[in-house]
Amino acid sequence: MARTAAPPAPLACSYLHPGGGRGGLLGWVLTTDHKRIALLYLYSILGFVAVGVALGLLMRLELIAPGRTIVGASTYNALFTLHGVIMIFLFIIPGIPAIFGNFILPLQIGARDVAFPRLNLLSWHCYIAGAILAVTALFTGGGPPDTGWTFYAPYSIRTTTNVTLAVFAAFVLGFSSILTGLNFIVTIHRLRARGMGWFRLPLFVWSLYSTAWIQLLATPILAITLLLVMMERLFGLGLFDPARGGDPLLYQHLFWIYSHPAVYIMILPAMGVVSEILPTFARRTIFGYKAIAFSSMAIALFGYLVWGHHMFTSGMSDTSRWIFSLLTFLVAIPSAVKVFNWTATLYKGSIDASPPLLFVFAFVFLFMIGGLTGLMQGALSVNVHVHDTAFVVGHFHYVMFGGAGFGLMAALLYWFPKIFGRLYPRRPVYIALGVLFAGFNLLYFPMLVLGWMGQPRRYYDYLPQFQTGHLISTIGSWVLLVGLLILTVTLMRAARRGPWAPPDPWGGTTLEWRTASPPPVENFAVEPAVTGRPYDYGALGRGAAAPEGR
Amino acid sequence: MYGPVTSYPASVDATFYFIVAVSLFFLLLVTTLMIVFAVRYRRSRRPRAEQIEGHTLLEIAWTIIPLLLVLAMFHFGFEGFRALRSVPEGAMTVKVTGRMWDWSFRYENGREAAKLYVPVDRAIKLSMTSVDVLHSFYIPAFRVKEDVVPGRETYLWFRPQTTGPADIYCAEYCGQRHAYMMSEVVVLEAEEFEAWLAAGGEEGEKEGVPALLARHACLDCHSLDGSPGVGPTLRGLYGRQRALIVAGREETRVADEAYLRRAILEPDAEYVRDHERNMPAPVGLSEEDLERIIAYIRALE
Incomplete structure (x- = not known):
């Protein structure tokens, strides 16, 4: 770390080692402290990420050559279903809000906790219950579901695999998401510190706020849809299966009315993280605060209106197709505005190329590829060609993994000293980033090419002309794994043995840096007063409250 | 790479490469700027940042220019799509x-x-x-x-x-x-x-039963040579004891002619244990063809 000053002694009564209250395991699983709940999410989510990564590696290994390599077609179909369900419902939807939203949001607005601490704990319990149900679905009934994470009817109605329980698991997980969203909205409205007006909110809070509205308003639609699938499977309701008078397109509409806004549940918080990290390491105020804040809200709003672009070849009416295409292009604008403002934030800054900042650079690059390939699919005639091909798979991994995933890693590196009260060494993290970045592009870029060549997705087997791309992609998956391992080992060691972190190791200006690392149970000894905007390095420069040594 | 040509793909590809070109421009622009800024304004060279809060004209510019570009993308995609959906007379x-x-x-x-x-x-x-x-x-x-x-x-x-x-x-x-x-x-x-x-057509030659089975997609799941597939193999099936699920209960029956007829026409009514219940009933299978199939299976030992 850059800072070489003598390490301060850790707080005797940080949230990690509080004086009173329940000790041991119960002190964790029954805690109502937002910081402890954040850590519960961190560990449970990372556990499922490991499973999801393993499933992904198995799929890539199977696809290294045409024909059967390690598993049969049914197993492969279960693999991509589970990979999708785990990565989406157990990792990337809760992801940043559940971990860093829980930990950082109350600190950033100067609150003691979230508005409803017990509801917060219930959210985590819902998450765990849903996760247990999802795992149970693998080993009971007709075996692991093989429908893809989208559960498209009528296949999901007819397959004999254990879809009913898997769908119920997603239903329960939905409640975790809804309750967290509700909690954050009320927290942001009611618990801001004195002087913290709406335009003094850190941009991470803005992003959580827009995300929370989507969670609250969109998730119930998914819950209802999944209930209907269960009823159709159990009682033969006949809503989605044409053999019983249902309509499969109805299912697709209902599913994507949630699942498209859910894409923004996944990416908006990562954008918030980027908007925190850039000013801190450029040591200057963010460029276009209001533009970034409003673009979050605009994305949340427009995100509701573009679900039809998942259905450009579904057989819905031509009129809806072109309207959805037009709206899809419009939702690209607020994302572009964010990227330009981030770039401008580096202009004439005083830049420290720290690990979190370099992860943000990687985020911007990969997210841009994800977004720009999204434009290609937004155009109707191009979409018809690449729809349901490997191109789509490449595209959404650039957005979800390159965007939300790298955003989550950047957030972890940025707030690591605050959460664990310890510092990590820079060099292995740089190496990890280099390997990750190379592996990522080797893994996913060939998918874009394969898709353009006509390789459909969810194919267990493929024709010889696609082999080179598949081979490169599989090799990339191994490189990526090495990067993930280096990063994990580095951070695990640092969390236990790293040097103690000062309260504000990066020179950040937002409120979380004004308390100890790790924070005490009550967060702040005295409720902090806010007198200006976040990222006000100008005021620091004038000597208003410059932390020592900066 | 793709085989025969139609003129429609050229228009799709043109739209695609237009968007690729615009995308590459912005990707390179932003990436270059990030790297140049990070090097030029690194802390060792520039210990104090300049505080710039924003620039209204820039915000307007980078909203309007991308907006025009994406509207152009929409237009090209839409034109191609309209051609795709307008079937010419006499097709x-x-x-x-x-x-x-x-x-x-x-x-x-x-x-x-x-x-x-x-x-x-x-x-x-x-x-x-x-x-x-x-x-x-x-x-x-x-x-x-x-x-x-x-x-x-x-x-x-x-x-x-x-x-x-x-x-x-x-x-x-x-x-x-x-x-x-x-x-x-x-x-x-x-x-x-x-x-x-x-x-071909209705007066065409009578096809063989394997071709008939292939045409009705039977052979995707049922082999003729005894190898396992999604469904049970047809070889040696006739006259064998079958463990069936009938109305949710297990029963054992002999695969006779009546059984084969039911299994083909109403595949979901009774199905073989340990196999998936997702065989579709054949569409447009004539009585004559059905009899030929049953006779064929009967002879397949």
């Missing part, structure tokens, strides 16, 4: 049926085929439906795709401009053998096609 219609996991094509004169034979330089309209779950009819070479939906009819059209074969894939996940739900479109010279079309 030849072929009925397409998708099922797990096979395509079949039926021509106006009643001829059926497992491959899509079409004449060159003529508009072909495909009128498509599925008998079981969702499929998606995809010819990468022609840049056309449309989902095939049970209970409704969807369509697409194309005009092949050179002869030759091209791949047909199923692009919507449809279960275990989704990746094998392939066929071919074969573009023939006009006279060749007419000859092919006239050769």
